[in-house]
Amino acid sequence: MTAYLITSVSIVGAAPTDLLIRDGVVAEVGPGLSAPDAVVVDGTGLVALPGLVDLHTHLREPGREDAETVESGSRAAALGGYTAVCAMANTSPVADTAGVVEQVWRLGREAGLVDVQPVGAVTVGLAGERLAELGAMADSAARVRIFSDDGHCVADPLLMRRALEYVKAFDGIIAQHAEEPRLTEGAQMHEGEVSTRLGLIGWPAVAEEAIIARDVLLAEHVGSRLHVCHVSTAGSVEVLRQAKARGVRVTAEVTPHHLLLTDERAETYDPVFKVNPPLRTADDIAALRSALADGVIDVIATDHAPHAVEDKECEWAYARPGMLGLETALSIALDVLGPEWDLIAERMSRTPARIAGLTGHGVDPAPGVPANLTVIDPAARRTIEPAELASRSRNTPYARMTLPGRIVATFLRGEPTVLDGKAVK
Ligand SMILES: NC(=O)N[C@@H](CC(=O)O)C(=O)O
Numbered sequence: 001m002t003a004y005l006i007t008s009v010s011i012v013g014a015a016p017t018d019l020l021i022r023d024g025v026v027a028e029v030g031p032g033l034s035a036p037d038a039v040v041v042d043g044t045g046l047v048a049l050p051g052l053v054d055l056h057t058h059l060r061e062p063g064r065e066d067a068e069t070v071e072s073g074s075r076a077a078a079l080g081g082y083t084a085v086c087a088m089a090n091t092s093p094v095a096d097t098a099g100v101v102e103q104v105w106r107l108g109r110e111a112g113l114v115d116v117q118p119v120g121a122v123t124v125g126l127a128g129e130r131l132a133e134l135g136a137m138a139d140s141a142a143r144v145r146i147f148s149d150d151g152h153c154v155a156d157p158l159l160m161r162r163a164l165e166y167v168k169a170f171d172g173i174i175a176q177h178a179e180e181p182r183l184t185e186g187a188q189m190h191e192g193e194v195s196t197r198l199g200l201i202g203w204p205a206v207a208e209e210a211i212i213a214r215d216v217l218l219a220e221h222v223g224s225r226l227h228v229c230h231v232s233t234a235g236s237v238e239v240l241r242q243a244k245a246r247g248v249r250v251t252a253e254v255t256p257h258h259l260l261l262t263d264e265r266a267e268t269y270d271p272v273f274k275v276n277p278p279l280r281t282a283d284d285i286a287a288l289r290s291a292l293a294d295g296v297i298d299v300i301a302t303d304h305a306p307h308a309v310e311d312k313e314c315e316w317a318y319a320r321p322g323m324l325g326l327e328t329a330l331s332i333a334l335d336v337l338g339p340e341w342d343l344i345a346e347r348m349s350r351t352p353a354r355i356a357g358l359t360g361h362g363v364d365p366a367p368g369v370p371a372n373l374t375v376i377d378p379a380a381r382r383t384i385e386p387a388e389l390a391s392r393s394r395n396t397p398y399a400r401m402t403l404p405g406r407i408v409a410t411f412l413r414g415e416p417t418v419l420d421g422k423a424v425k
């Protein structure tokens with residue numbers, strides 16, 4: 001195995017030092033290291049972080065390999081600085097059996113670019129009627145711990161209660177897509193001034209907040225772990241703040257796009273801005289940013305949702321919701337939070353790794369720890385060109401925007417997956 005010596009690199013914002021990677025682990029950290037056999041990476045001006053961990057990725061395989069595959073999504077992830085991603089279950093077939101989650105897990109191993117941790121469906125076929133084989137997925141080779149019907153809400157309170165009770169036995173977690181379906185029928189965008197002006201049916205904030213309020217009470221009642229996907233409103237933040245103050249075992253994520261973009265983007269009628277939950281208002285963004293800083297929101301997760309051209313380049317009402325995220329998340333975080341490296345490491349690596357139970361990930365580079373890390377050039381600026389992305393899809397909302405930061409290198413267990421800003425395989 002080739003050794004790598006990264007010189008004069010700042011580890012999570014600390015004073016520059018050298019970092020030697022050998023045999024899959026961080027072998028040494030300190031100034032003036034020498035390793036004649038190692039490939040040298042000049043880390044001057046660069047920052048090393050524990051490899052990013054995404055709790056919420058759609059890889060589309062099996063079923064929509066035209067939009068993304070485990071391999072293409074893994075490459076996009078590595079280029080974005082990720083070393084592990086949790087692959088959502090809304091594939092075709094749905095990942096609701098041990099067989100499908102093992103297939104996704106195996107494809108991830110074969111691609112070898114990031115650790116792909118499958119998420120299992122909560123209900124059979126995401127239909128919200130019967131619990132899926134949660135135990136069999138937990139016991140499978142994929143060792144599933146996170147279950148989600150993401151794309152759909154587990155709307156039936158009795159099913160949600162049973163799911164929360166079931167996963168307690170193996171310290172599992174239910175990740176809820178919080179959307180009361182009766183309040184969002186026909187919805188196209190955030191319900192507010194802009195939707196009124198555009199004449200589009202609105203998706204009210206209360207549709208999200210009502211489910212989160214119910215679910216934190218259920219989680220409290222059964223003493224189980226709840227995770228809330230893509231929190232998007234100021235009201236949701238308040239419900240979470242109160243639940244956490246009471247000691248409810250709830251964690252929450254926010255996406256990069258909900259930290260940056262508002263519902264005014266819909267004025268373009270460009271479906272690249274159509275997403276679930278919808279882009280909200282500037283006040284929501286302000287509340288989400290402060291919740292991320294104070295810890296009411298635990299994690300930034302991408303909700304990377306690739307869609308084929310025919311599903312996006314059409315009339316707004318017919319377009320599928322969702323946007324790409326893996327290759328731009330770190331840049332958006334840097335833009336929104338500034339060079340707060342410890343906070344970025346916490347929200348994008350350490351905490352998501354802990355929630356998902358991914359040992360070996362989310363650990364700061366130090367002697368003896370697995371070399372899962374990423375190296376960032378914070379001074380670089382890049383203009384996003386959809387055609388240059390590694391994803392098979394093109395639906396980035398940041399096309400032609402110039403964003404701060406560039407991933408220079410990513411290492412997975414000591415092997416580079418990205419070097420010099422390019423994917424190694
Ligand atoms: N976020 C989206 O708008 N779409 C996601 C599903 C989801 O995350 O709800 C998808 O799978 O395309």
Ligand SMILES: [Zn+2]
Binds near residue numbers: 151152277
């Ligand atoms: Zn969702």
Ligand SMILES: [Zn+2]
Binds near residue numbers: 305
């Ligand atoms: Zn999703």
